Amino acid sequence: MAAAMLVVTLLHAAPGLGVPAPAFMRAGASASNTPKSVVAQDLAGKAVNPFDAATGKPVVFIFVRTDCPISNRYAPTIKALSQKYAGAAEMMLVYPDKAETSANIKKHLQEYGYKIAALQDPQHALVKLGRVEITPEVAVFNGKRELIYHGRIDNWYKEFGQARSAPTTHELDDAIQAALNSNHPAPASVSGVGCYISDLR
Amino acid sequence: MSRLGLNSPRIIGVGRCAVLAASFWSVNSWGLGPDAPTAKVTFNRDIAPIVYHYCAACHRPGEAGPFPLLTYQDVKSHGRQIMAVTHTRFMPPWPPEPGTLKYADERRLSDQQIATIKAWVDQGMLEGKASDLPPRPKFVEGWQLGQPDLILKAEKPYTLPASGGDQYWNFILPVPINETKWVRAVEIRPGDKRLVHHANMLVDRNQSARHMEKDPGSGFGGMEVRIESEVFDPDSHFLFWKPGTVATSEPDGMALRLDKGTDLVLNAHLQPSGKPEAIQPSVGLYFTDKPATVHPMLLEMQNDGALDIPAGAKDFVVTDEFKLPIDVDLMGIYPHAHYLGKDILATAELPDGTTKTLIHIKRWDLNWQAVYRYAEPVSLPKGTTITMRYSYDNSEDNTANPNHPPARVQGGNRSTDEMAHLWLQVLPKSASPDAGDPRMVLQEAWARHEVEKAPSIFEAHYNLAEMLQRRGALDEAIVQFQAAASIRPNDPVANNALGGALLAQGDVEGAVQRFQSSIAAQPDYFDAHYNLGNALASQENFQGAAEQFGDAVRLNPEDASAQANLGTALAQLGRLTEAKSHYEAALRIDPSNQLARENLLQLEQMLRENPH
Numbered sequence: 001m002a003a004a005m006l007v008v009t010l011l012h013a014a015p016g017l018g019v020p021a022p023a024f025m026r027a028g029a030s031a032s033n034t035p036k037s038v039v040a041q042d043l044a045g046k047a048v049n050p051f052d053a054a055t056g057k058p059v060v061f062i063f064v065r066t067d068c069p070i071s072n073r074y075a076p077t078i079k080a081l082s083q084k085y086a087g088a089a090e091m092m093l094v095y096p097d098k099a100e101t102s103a104n105i106k107k108h109l110q111e112y113g114y115k116i117a118a119l120q121d122p123q124h125a126l127v128k129l130g131r132v133e134i135t136p137e138v139a140v141f142n143g144k145r146e147l148i149y150h151g152r153i154d155n156w157y158k159e160f161g162q163a164r165s166a167p168t169t170h171e172l173d174d175a176i177q178a179a180l181n182s183n184h185p186a187p188a189s190v191s192g193v194g195c196y197i198s199d200l201r
Numbered sequence: 202m203s204r205l206g207l208n209s210p211r212i213i214g215v216g217r218c219a220v221l222a223a224s225f226w227s228v229n230s231w232g233l234g235p236d237a238p239t240a241k242v243t244f245n246r247d248i249a250p251i252v253y254h255y256c257a258a259c260h261r262p263g264e265a266g267p268f269p270l271l272t273y274q275d276v277k278s279h280g281r282q283i284m285a286v287t288h289t290r291f292m293p294p295w296p297p298e299p300g301t302l303k304y305a306d307e308r309r310l311s312d313q314q315i316a317t318i319k320a321w322v323d324q325g326m327l328e329g330k331a332s333d334l335p336p337r338p339k340f341v342e343g344w345q346l347g348q349p350d351l352i353l354k355a356e357k358p359y360t361l362p363a364s365g366g367d368q369y370w371n372f373i374l375p376v377p378i379n380e381t382k383w384v385r386a387v388e389i390r391p392g393d394k395r396l397v398h399h400a401n402m403l404v405d406r407n408q409s410a411r412h413m414e415k416d417p418g419s420g421f422g423g424m425e426v427r428i429e430s431e432v433f434d435p436d437s438h439f440l441f442w443k444p445g446t447v448a449t450s451e452p453d454g455m456a457l458r459l460d461k462g463t464d465l466v467l468n469a470h471l472q473p474s475g476k477p478e479a480i481q482p483s484v485g486l487y488f489t490d491k492p493a494t495v496h497p498m499l500l501e502m503q504n505d506g507a508l509d510i511p512a513g514a515k516d517f518v519v520t521d522e523f524k525l526p527i528d529v530d531l532m533g534i535y536p537h538a539h540y541l542g543k544d545i546l547a548t549a550e551l552p553d554g555t556t557k558t559l560i561h562i563k564r565w566d567l568n569w570q571a572v573y574r575y576a577e578p579v580s581l582p583k584g585t586t587i588t589m590r591y592s593y594d595n596s597e598d599n600t601a602n603p604n605h606p607p608a609r610v611q612g613g614n615r616s617t618d619e620m621a622h623l624w625l626q627v628l629p630k631s632a633s634p635d636a637g638d639p640r641m642v643l644q645e646a647w648a649r650h651e652v653e654k655a656p657s658i659f660e661a662h663y664n665l666a667e668m669l670q671r672r673g674a675l676d677e678a679i680v681q682f683q684a685a686a687s688i689r690p691n692d693p694v695a696n697n698a699l700g701g702a703l704l705a706q707g708d709v710e711g712a713v714q715r716f717q718s719s720i721a722a723q724p725d726y727f728d729a730h731y732n733l734g735n736a737l738a739s740q741e742n743f744q745g746a747a748e749q750f751g752d753a754v755r756l757n758p759e760d761a762s763a764q765a766n767l768g769t770a771l772a773q774l775g776r777l778t779e780a781k782s783h784y785e786a787a788l789r790i791d792p793s794n795q796l797a798r799e800n801l802l803q804l805e806q807m808l809r810e811n812p813h
Contacts, residue, residue, distance in 0.1 A: 068267075072474055072475040072476075075363065075476060076475060077364070099274075099278070111476050112363075160282075160289065161289075161566065162566075162600045162601070163600070163601075164602075165366045165540075165603045166366070166605070168605055195279060196282050196285075198281060199278050199279055199281050199282060200278060
């Protein structure tokens with residue numbers, strides 16, 4: 001059951017090849033899902049293992065699209081959390097749209113004032129690993145690279161077009177706390193509201 | 202089975218999915234003919250016509266939609282999202298329930314269209330045959346009605362912050378015209394359309410909103426704007442923009458009047474995008490040389506006074522009822538509540554006992570408030586009772602509730618207050634050619650209704666008094682002005698108006714006192730100085746009158762009547778040379794001022810007979 005090696009191929013290596021969609025690993029226990037070696041792609045097109053830089057720190061993938069209005073509205077929240085946990089956890093934006101160019105992503109990062117790492121995930125290896133379905137959703141791994149939370153950032157949106165004036169739960173923040181301190185329980189997984197990643201296959 | 206479960210959008214319960222899928226197949230087999238069960242739904246044949254008609258007007262570059270929906274790839278890359286948002290009817294935004302009265306430009310998907318979209322996504326979003334693809338819709342670029350005759354642009358942009366809740370910003374757009382113009386169409390370009398949820402424009406004939414600006418041209422915040430008017434000049438047109446609005450020309454004879462010195466105030470509802478954005482709206486005006494011959498009127502029903510919603514209340518109801526004193530044609534309707542609004546209903550019960558639903562919104566969403574115009578005017582005869590019935594949800598169940606935990610909310614103008622308003626654009630019909638302006642009959646009935654509903658509200662008494670005075674019912678007008686002034690004893694406008702009514706009735710003493718109170722409350726109030734001057738002159742106190750007219754002229758040197766009256770007061774005091782210069786000033790401003798001309802001739806005669 002263990003996913004021994006999930007490889008995110010280069011953007012141009014397998015353009016739209018009919019790779020059979022692997023079954024989503026919704027049912028697996030998190031421990032069996034521990035990534036030993038994962039390769040994503042940086043904005044220069046270079047393969048990178050996002051866990052290498054973390055050196056034992058928790059890793060947070062935040063899945064976004066340049067054209068998803070809800071993930072865009074989360075930019076200030078994402079930036080605030082990345083500042084709050086700077087040095088303590090590695091937070092990275094993950095762009096799962098294989099049609100997106102790195103130039104457009106760089107423009108997006110600049111427009112929204114992001115100062116955190118950004119990765120491309122054209123083959124959805126990180127999507128599968130993090131068991132996410134929506135932008136914006138997040139996947140939080142503890143220092144042992146165990147997936148301890150996946151799902152929404154908070155409960156700001158209840159449905160499309162139904163946003164609270166401010167969120168009243170803060171799942172991502174709680175999950176990072178749990179990743180940093182094993183005495184802190186991880187929140188239950190709750191789906192986000194936004195754009196379906198499966199539309200990008 | 203497990204794949205099916207995974208592919209279902211999580212926003213829709215599995216049980217409901219199953220029901221919807223079942224209804225799709227039955228609909229499809231009726232809709233697509235005998236070979237339907239084998240035909241797969243394709244983008245080119247089945248989806249493109251829906252998307253082109255209902256989505257593309259906003260979902261294209263430069264418009265309100267956050268991403269374009271013009272090609273197969275565009276639509277496919279948001280396919281399940283489209284399925285989810287059409288299923289909940291969040292998109293395309295069309296909140297009113299379908300009813301017997303039709304609105305212009307209805308943008309509402311049928312159940313069958315929604316089922317077709319779901320089937321397309323479930324079947325794997327097939328593209329289909331290229332020959333099935335209809336031509337792309339053509340849209341007019343730039344100004345929709347051609348180059349406007351006059352373009353107004355907000356002087357300074359407003360910078361919308363990256364985060365936070367909804368913002369409301371008011372831009373003041375002075376209209377640089379030197380003479381009265383008739384406007385056949387107004388096109389509102391609210392700035393970046395992705396950020397503006399809706400915009401409402403008000404005609405401010407007295408530049409009354411300007412004083413809210415900290416710096417001239419910078420605009421000011423606030424969800425509701427109050428436009429003050431001291432004369433009977435009711436609002437007549439909805440000037441409203443929402444995503445997808447296409448500017449249209451009013452029919453001949455329904456033009457909007459704009460005078461020199463008028464401001465347009467654009468109230469824009471903005472939603473932060475995640476990054477700071479500059480918003481700088483512009484407005485295009487299209488003139489006509491055909492003045493208005495028919496005069497619509499915006500009738501405002503409301504019951505803010507009854508809004509005192511306890512924390513946790515799920516179904517708090519307020520109502521207002523108004524019986525039409527004359528026949529009207531209803532042209533459009535604009536319901537308005539804030540974040541707690543839940544179920545919005547307006548009905549008309551006709552004298553024959555039949556009832557028409559004017560609008561019913563079962564899931565009110567402030568973000569998608571809009572003006573709705575009827576496809577055909579709705580004829581409502583005299584004696585029709587219009588009822589608004591709004592319910593409010595102040596519980597945790599209401600996602601939009603601004604208070605967490607819920608708190609008591611009362612009526613008011615701030616976005617955290619609540620409102621219960623319903624504007625109706627009506628075309629009042631005259632009972633007979635000599636019955637006068639039917640708008641006044643309607644306005645007086647409305648004002649009387651307001652006084653009965655809310656006897657402690659200043660504006661109710663003031664507005665009724667104004668209507669009574671205009672038709673010469675002076676005694677009753679004085680009673681209402683007195684009621685207004687007793688609610689706000691220091692209100693300069695009410696005291697001045699009451700003074701004016703007393704003066705007209707011959708109570709000079711009483712009038713003088715009221716004008717003095719008005720000036721004490723607002724020393725730079727031109728009208729009160731002018732009126733006090735007249736009252737003192739009628740008591741032959743020309744010294745006092747000259748002082749008051751002098752103050753009036755200092756406040757507004759361009760007022761011909763004040764200049765002429767100052768001339769007369771000075772002449773009475775024997776200060777003929779000074780008097781002459783003020784008569785001359787009056788005639789320079791207004792060469793047709795008969796009084797100034799006659800008095801000047803007489804004065805010149807006196808100067809010749811009695812030179813110094």
